[in-house]
Amino acid sequence: MAFYRAQVLVCGGAGCISSGCKAVQQALIHEINKAGIDEEVKVIETGCIGTCELGPVLVVYPDGTFYQKVKPEDVHTIVEEHLVKGRIVSRLLYKDPLTEKTIPEYTKISFFAGQTRVALRNTGVIDPSVIEEYIARDGYAALGKVLTEMSPEQVIDEISRSGLRGRGGAGFSTGLKWRLTAQAPGDEKYVVCNADEGDPGAFMDRSILEGDPHSIIEAMAIAGYAIGSSQGYIYVRAEYPLAVANMQRAIEQARQYNLLGKDIFGTGFDFDLEIRVGAGAFVCGEETALIASIEGNRGEPRPKPPYPSNSGLWGKPTLINNVETLANIPPIILQGSEWFRQIGTEKSKGTKVFAVAGKINNTGLVEVPMGMTLREIIYDVCGGIPGGKQFKAAQTGGPSGGCLTADHLDVPMEYDSLVSLGSMMGSGGLIIMDEDTCMVDIARFFLDFTQDESCGKCTPCRIGTKRMLEILNRITRGEGKEGDIEALEALAENIKKSSLCGLGQSAPNPVLSTLRYFRSEYEAHIREKRCPAGACQALIVYAIQPDRCRGCGVCARVCPVEAVSGQPRSPYEINSEKCIKCGLCREKCPFDAIAKH
Amino acid sequence: MIKLTIDGVTVAVPEGTDVLAAAKAAGIRIPTLCYMEKYNEIGACRLCLVEVKGMRGLLAACTLQASDGMEVYTNTPAVREARRTNLELLLSDHPQDCLICVRNGQCELQSLAEEMGIRRQRFEGEKSAYPLDHSTLSIMRDPNKCVLCRRCVAVCKQVQGVGVLGAVERGFDTIVAPEGGCLLHDVACVLCGQCVMVCPTGALAEVDNTEEVFAALNDKSKHVIVQTAPAVRVAIGEEFGYPPGTIVTGKMVSALRRLGFQAVFDTDFAADLTIWEEANELLERLNNGGTLPMITSCSPGWIKFIEHYYPDLIEHLSTCKSPQQMLGALAKTYYAEKIGVSPEDIFLVSVMPCTAKKFERARPEMVGESGLPDVDIVLTTRELARMIKVAGIDLPQLPDSDFDSPLGLSTGAGVIFGATGGVMEAALRTAYEWVSGEALTNVELEAVRGLSGVKEAEVKLPGTDITLRVAVAHGLANARQLLDKIRTGKADYHFIEIMACPGGCISGGGQPRPADVNEFNALREQRIKGVYRADRDLPLRKSHENPAVKELYDTYLGEIGGERAHHLLHTNYTVRGKYLRTIRQH
Amino acid sequence: MKSLEDLKKLRDSARQMMHLREGGDSVRIVIGMGTCGIAAGARETLAAVMQELERLHLYDVVVTQTGCAGFCDKEPLVDVILPGQPRVTYAKVDGERARRIIDEHVVNGRVIEQWVIER
Numbered sequence A: 001m002a003f004y005r006a007q008v009l010v011c012g013g014a015g016c017i018s019s020g021c022k023a024v025q026q027a028l029i030h031e032i033n034k035a036g037i038d039e040e041v042k043v044i045e046t047g048c049i050g051t052c053e054l055g056p057v058l059v060v061y062p063d064g065t066f067y068q069k070v071k072p073e074d075v076h077t078i079v080e081e082h083l084v085k086g087r088i089v090s091r092l093l094y095k096d097p098l099t100e101k102t103i104p105e106y107t108k109i110s111f112f113a114g115q116t117r118v119a120l121r122n123t124g125v126i127d128p129s130v131i132e133e134y135i136a137r138d139g140y141a142a143l144g145k146v147l148t149e150m151s152p153e154q155v156i157d158e159i160s161r162s163g164l165r166g167r168g169g170a171g172f173s174t175g176l177k178w179r180l181t182a183q184a185p186g187d188e189k190y191v192v193c194n195a196d197e198g199d200p201g202a203f204m205d206r207s208i209l210e211g212d213p214h215s216i217i218e219a220m221a222i223a224g225y226a227i228g229s230s231q232g233y234i235y236v237r238a239e240y241p242l243a244v245a246n247m248q249r250a251i252e253q254a255r256q257y258n259l260l261g262k263d264i265f266g267t268g269f270d271f272d273l274e275i276r277v278g279a280g281a282f283v284c285g286e287e288t289a290l291i292a293s294i295e296g297n298r299g300e301p302r303p304k305p306p307y308p309s310n311s312g313l314w315g316k317p318t319l320i321n322n323v324e325t326l327a328n329i330p331p332i333i334l335q336g337s338e339w340f341r342q343i344g345t346e347k348s349k350g351t352k353v354f355a356v357a358g359k360i361n362n363t364g365l366v367e368v369p370m371g372m373t374l375r376e377i378i379y380d381v382c383g384g385i386p387g388g389k390q391f392k393a394a395q396t397g398g399p400s401g402g403c404l405t406a407d408h409l410d411v412p413m414e415y416d417s418l419v420s421l422g423s424m425m426g427s428g429g430l431i432i433m434d435e436d437t438c439m440v441d442i443a444r445f446f447l448d449f450t451q452d453e454s455c456g457k458c459t460p461c462r463i464g465t466k467r468m469l470e471i472l473n474r475i476t477r478g479e480g481k482e483g484d485i486e487a488l489e490a491l492a493e494n495i496k497k498s499s500l501c502g503l504g505q506s507a508p509n510p511v512l513s514t515l516r517y518f519r520s521e522y523e524a525h526i527r528e529k530r531c532p533a534g535a536c537q538a539l540i541v542y543a544i545q546p547d548r549c550r551g552c553g554v555c556a557r558v559c560p561v562e563a564v565s566g567q568p569r570s571p572y573e574i575n576s577e578k579c580i581k582c583g584l585c586r587e588k589c590p591f592d593a594i595a596k597h
Numbered sequence B: 001m002i003k004l005t006i007d008g009v010t011v012a013v014p015e016g017t018d019v020l021a022a023a024k025a026a027g028i029r030i031p032t033l034c035y036m037e038k039y040n041e042i043g044a045c046r047l048c049l050v051e052v053k054g055m056r057g058l059l060a061a062c063t064l065q066a067s068d069g070m071e072v073y074t075n076t077p078a079v080r081e082a083r084r085t086n087l088e089l090l091l092s093d094h095p096q097d098c099l100i101c102v103r104n105g106q107c108e109l110q111s112l113a114e115e116m117g118i119r120r121q122r123f124e125g126e127k128s129a130y131p132l133d134h135s136t137l138s139i140m141r142d143p144n145k146c147v148l149c150r151r152c153v154a155v156c157k158q159v160q161g162v163g164v165l166g167a168v169e170r171g172f173d174t175i176v177a178p179e180g181g182c183l184l185h186d187v188a189c190v191l192c193g194q195c196v197m198v199c200p201t202g203a204l205a206e207v208d209n210t211e212e213v214f215a216a217l218n219d220k221s222k223h224v225i226v227q228t229a230p231a232v233r234v235a236i237g238e239e240f241g242y243p244p245g246t247i248v249t250g251k252m253v254s255a256l257r258r259l260g261f262q263a264v265f266d267t268d269f270a271a272d273l274t275i276w277e278e279a280n281e282l283l284e285r286l287n288n289g290g291t292l293p294m295i296t297s298c299s300p301g302w303i304k305f306i307e308h309y310y311p312d313l314i315e316h317l318s319t320c321k322s323p324q325q326m327l328g329a330l331a332k333t334y335y336a337e338k339i340g341v342s343p344e345d346i347f348l349v350s351v352m353p354c355t356a357k358k359f360e361r362a363r364p365e366m367v368g369e370s371g372l373p374d375v376d377i378v379l380t381t382r383e384l385a386r387m388i389k390v391a392g393i394d395l396p397q398l399p400d401s402d403f404d405s406p407l408g409l410s411t412g413a414g415v416i417f418g419a420t421g422g423v424m425e426a427a428l429r430t431a432y433e434w435v436s437g438e439a440l441t442n443v444e445l446e447a448v449r450g451l452s453g454v455k456e457a458e459v460k461l462p463g464t465d466i467t468l469r470v471a472v473a474h475g476l477a478n479a480r481q482l483l484d485k486i487r488t489g490k491a492d493y494h495f496i497e498i499m500a501c502p503g504g505c506i507s508g509g510g511q512p513r514p515a516d517v518n519e520f521n522a523l524r525e526q527r528i529k530g531v532y533r534a535d536r537d538l539p540l541r542k543s544h545e546n547p548a549v550k551e552l553y554d555t556y557l558g559e560i561g562g563e564r565a566h567h568l569l570h571t572n573y574t575v576r577g578k579y580l581r582t583i584r585q586h
Numbered sequence C: 001m002k003s004l005e006d007l008k009k010l011r012d013s014a015r016q017m018m019h020l021r022e023g024g025d026s027v028r029i030v031i032g033m034g035t036c037g038i039a040a041g042a043r044e045t046l047a048a049v050m051q052e053l054e055r056l057h058l059y060d061v062v063v064t065q066t067g068c069a070g071f072c073d074k075e076p077l078v079d080v081i082l083p084g085q086p087r088v089t090y091a092k093v094d095g096e097r098a099r100r101i102i103d104e105h106v107v108n109g110r111v112i113e114q115w116v117i118e119r
């Protein structure tokens, strides 16, 4: 093994790859070779580090210097200055959005310092293409431990005691699910990893598959041992080609090391894995639809019971767990359920990864202990809201969830508290909205998604969500009428109660929760034809305030549809019939004379 | 047995029973739309919702297993409201042109709306707007009337082993359509019409040819004649209020005359003729080492099926035309000569229990000597009933009358062609006597009767060392079992009868629809009983005893299986394959 | 891999590769790589340090650089910091000195006083 004095980690997650990370990596290798230090400095491609907003990022070890938004042109300087001369290039350092100070060290950046990384323990730290790096960090030791020291019952007991709950949505007790599948009659059983990750805002599963694929392999093998299964399937959406490739390579490596296959660790336990690539429909994340899809049928849910734990893949007992759920398994085995229980709250143990997006300074993945408040996540970890804007609401649980308001900033983020507020944890999507966001429009946005993604099998979901969407479309177009809110509520109630699967049962949540907390916004749209947030295009009116207008005529010149008219040096006017609400005049007016409402 | 209470009524049912069935046992009706016992228990329509104590939300009774001590409520405000809302949602995406719909009065959506007392239109919005699918000669699809119950999907796949229908697209845009969203013509559909039989609405229907028939009847230059298939007579009565299985042959013949047909012939005559040719073909294959097992060829849906899915087995098919086509060929030759009318002036209408017959009629193989199709139009039983009604003919009030000669006389063996096993039984009645020279005393071959999917029998032919091993399958999924056996060389049968439709022609895709799809088998049994009753009522019960057929050979055809017979009564088949490219070629 | 033992062996050797990223208590060697240091031959010093560490399989020693410390005429400067002990700075460290410093100070904990300019 060669000795390197420095290692440069380049994030190779799909987020960064899309922001030009490959070019940076190539430049880096080129520059290092040019400087003749290629035997001293090693370049390592890791999975996602979690800070997509800042990508491409480089972390230089051993000092842990964190460079952000690196462009290929910057690489020369980094190599010359930092790697050759040991001088940090401060213009590329991360700046704390609140204090405006640059922070060189990775671990001191609040975004990372505020996190507790269990599921993401290896992503962005190891090179996912090198199994030894996983093993160096105690990889496969948990599998070794269960196979040599524990009975399947003991494994299940340990997981049960840990209090781990499913991270894929419903928060069902993982230990109990394992126990039910273990107890279900049948010789043939399957373990399935749900990596469909349909919530459009979430990408923690992708990040784990890309950046730490072996942790999923190890966890699935442990699950296989616990429930008595020797075959697993990983169901990944086709939109995640890098995850599929990394996972496939990891599976092959594990087979070479006999960590998959026959007689693992000489214990007589056999386990192998296959990847199934799904077409990427949201509903295919629902477990029975996922099963149908693996079986080669159209991905449509079927009624439960029977649950997959009794009758799943090809009618056999099947354990389905989410990626993040599984990523927690090896640490629980190695460090014990007691350790795990100390993280989190009474009823929600451990950590949760959130994919934070929207009006927030640091978007990306954050893994925090369950029970951290929304305020801490937004302001302490993610650097607050840009532009000094006010926090208005946060959507949790993606399209199946609901919103939290400023009143809930200090509510602990855990399964049950979120449900009691009409939202849910879901897969951990967290969208931050500021004062400029219209809540009716947000509800419409999510319903548009679920309506589109409905499998079309059951009546309430197929037609009911369509009718709700039509009402919301009308309201945001300013065509709402009395009775619309009641119709929305009646439909929502029915769809929740009578839909076949979780998609329909939860589809009305964004509407119901915005109605619960922002009803007056709906009313303003319907009765006053006004969008309080000024977001609904059709309802915006631009008007020139005569007392401020100096009659310079800039507005008339920039208007693309000639909706502004007037005489120089006297107030201009906007013809609202012609106005297409592009806002250009308002932007260009030198005297701030144009109001938008 | 487990015990549960439904609306306070305690019932005991076997373990594994669903709540829907348990409620039925307790005398409680739960409305359903998508549910088809055994085949389509998918919980899609959400009309059978119930409340169960201790369970969240509302549950579909059709997919919920009853358990001991369960407390079910089927008539709470929440249940009623949810069922109604879901039905209203279905109606909000429905054309609601009931008055001019093919299923007016026989539509399950209509009945449900009536049953649930829907009197208003709460929900409005976009409606599906898809073009109609008129691509085939047999079946018309109106996706706008589809309620996505998927019964057709289940039948096509599970009962017919075809599986060309399925859901495509997602969300509100989901439709049930031929695979890949193609037109029906472009997939390997066999046009059996079983999907039509189970469709609750007017989304699937036969292609209606009644106007063309009315037009022909008005055309004084044409000699317009008609033939009716064996299964029509035991089912058409249902459209006029008779119990299923009632034999209304005589009234039907009278009605056809009233409609203006100049001669009314019986396809049963041609069925008898088929037996002459087919029994002869079988014996020839047995004696000369021909391809065995030989398989019957009367069912055009079945023929299309083998051409698409088992083209490698086509040699096993009997080369005999179906009875409708044999009669067609004779009508425009033998009959035309007899009455001295040129074949171009003869217009032959067939009344068939079958939608695939509309396709068969138009096959290029079915063009006769004159260059014209042997059969001009095929009407289904349902269409004939419609014509009779449109013409204001009160069928029950009509006197009985007889078919016309020379193509009207038939035996019981011809009638039983209408039920599964019938062709086999008729063939054996004849083959037995021909080979052994002994009279068959008990003509009823129970082993090949009834609704079990695949039936087998052995018949020792006296005076020979031949024991005929035969098999019968109806419903193409059942047929697949036999065909797969042949493919793998495991079928040691001599003769196989296959009918595309479950139960045989009596429940062909052109027959009156069952009022309740979940009672379809009971209906089939009643019609089958009617068929066997008709057989028993006839003086002659063996095809080879039909004097009219004998006269036909003596005066016109010559030898059985001879050149003239071959020319008129036999056909060949087309390899179609199951992919678009090969299908499009034909 | 046949047993848990095999896994442990692999883990231990693989850990050395990961050491740089794990942080924690380890010996640090800091080399002055300012313009003056490089001019005085700091690159050769660095190369010698790395070769020696590799020869001795001392994978857990962290080698970093630093800029000019103000003693330009004493370059190349090399700091050795043992865990829990104050920094020791050596002056005019060429390749030969670097190897000796590693053998004596890093491996055996004996400071080579005559080259030290600050501690």
Ligand SMILES: Cc1cc2nc3c(=O)[nH]c(=O)nc-3n(C[C@H](O)[C@H](O)[C@H](O)COP(=O)(O)O)c2cc1C
Binding pocket: A165, A166, A167, A168, A169, A170, A171, A172, A174, A177, A194, A195, A196, A197, A198, A199, A282, A283, A284, A285, A286, A287, A288, A320, A321, A322, A323, A325, A326, A427, A501, A502, A503
């Ligand atoms: C519409 C819908 C979509 C879902 N999508 C996902 C998904 O993308 N990933 C996932 O892990 N679970 C998803 N689920 C939840 C799964 O059905 C299932 O509960 C989960 O995979 C179980 O794993 P867990 O217990 O580890 O959370 C979805 C559920 C519904 C109803």
Ligand code: SF4
Binding pocket: B139, B155, B156, B157, B160, B162, B163, B164, B165, B188, B189, B190, B191, B192, B193, B194, B195, B196
């Ligand atoms: S006609 Fe028969 S084969 Fe064609 S779609 Fe309908 S059921 Fe299927």
Ligand code: SF4
Binding pocket: B145, B146, B147, B148, B149, B150, B151, B152, B153, B176, B195, B198, B199, B200, B201, B203, B204
């Ligand atoms: S076509 Fe008819 S049977 Fe098929 S899904 Fe639509 S409504 Fe149901």
